[in-house]
Amino acid sequence: MIVKTNAVALQIRGWSKTSHMVTWLTEDYGKITTVVKGACRPKSAYLGQYDLFYTCELLFYRRGRDGTHMIRECTPLQHREPLRFNWRGVCAAGYLAHLTARAATGHEAKVLYADLNHALDTLCDCDAGSIEALIFWFEMRLLRHNGISPDFRTCPQCHPIGTQWLRFSIDSGRFACAHFDERGAAVPSVTLHRDVIKCLRRFAECHHFRARHYTPFMTPKNKNDKKMNLVLGLSRFLGIFIIFHLDLPAAVRRVAFETLNTNPTSMCVTGE
Numbered sequence: 246m247i248v249k250t251n252a253v254a255l256q257i258r259g260w261s262k263t264s265h266m267v268t269w270l271t272e273d274y275g276k277i278t279t280v281v282k283g284a285c286r287p288k289s290a291y292l293g294q295y296d297l298f299y300t301c302e303l304l305f306y307r308r309g310r311d312g313t314h315m316i317r318e319c320t321p322l323q324h325r326e327p328l329r330f331n332w333r334g335v336c337a338a339g340y341l342a343h344l345t346a347r348a349a350t351g352h353e354a355k356v357l358y359a360d361l362n363h364a365l366d367t368l369c370d371c372d373a374g375s376i377e378a379l380i381f382w383f384e385m386r387l388l389r390h391n392g393i394s395p396d397f398r399t400c401p402q403c404h405p406i407g408t409q410w411l412r413f414s415i416d417s418g419r420f421a422c423a424h425f426d427e428r429g430a431a432v433p434s435v436t437l438h439r440d441v442i443k444c445l446r447r448f449a450e451c452h453h454f455r456a457r458h459y460t461p462f463m464t465p466k467n468k469n470d471k472k473m474n475l476v477l478g479l480s481r482f483l484g485i486f487i488i489f490h491l492d493l494p495a496a497v498r499r500v501a502f503e504t505l506n507t508n509p510t511s512m513c514v515t516g517e
């Protein structure tokens with residue numbers, strides 16, 4: 246059966262001397278893999294029609310729900326040209342594509358597709374200081390679409406309003422609370438500041454990323470310190486939560502963030 250849908254190219258691998266295997270997140274069929282025969286031939290009809298992070302209109306022969314499909318036509322709708330000149334943007338896009346390829350289950354196709362397009366569009370025109378926050382936003386949205394959002398409801402007895410730091414149990418996905426879990430204080434947990442929790446909640450709820458969703462938590466007095474603590478808190482929590490619940494290799498996320506935080510002037514250029 247030939248079907249038509251829009252899709253974002255997540256991964257491209259060599260399949261034979263002249264063919265590609267492309268993994269897509271489609272709008273209507275979730276994650277799929279297609280073979281593009283003759284993709285690397287000099288006169289291929291597919292030359293320039295797709296690349297990483299492009300959004301394309303796809304026409305493909307659909308063979309059941311799983312397995313690989315044969316592509317029939319591919320037309321680019323969004324090239325995202327600015328990413329070619331922005332290494333931080335490409336690094337973030339690569340991580341988001343990897344995360345999506347690993348975690349997309351198919352049930353959440355339309356919303357995840359919309360969020361990924363929005364994230365990639367935003368990366369084309371995003372200042373370096375907002376890229377990490379954009380990743381956090383996407384991670385929270387992905388968790389939500391997978392039905393494994395952290396549950397940030399508090400218990401009036403264990404988490405009184407004045408307490409700024411709360412213990413969160415990674416394995417049960419909610420705050421450590423003796424009234425919910427008999428193990429109470431004994432469960433392995435991380436401590437979260439209320440500002441981090443507010444930020445994570447906003448990210449999960451917002452259809453569109455806005456850098457201002459996390460800037461209100463920075464006070465003018467010690468703006469840099471507070472921002473740094475907030476970013477570290479968000480990154481640490483999401484890293485632990487995602488690796489635990491989505492079973493992702495820890496190295497992928499760590500390398501993405503280490504690369505994003507590289508200061509170009511500190512890089513050593515060899516061979517000159």
Ligand SMILES: [Zn+2]
Nearest residue numbers: 400403422424
């Ligand atoms: Zn309680």
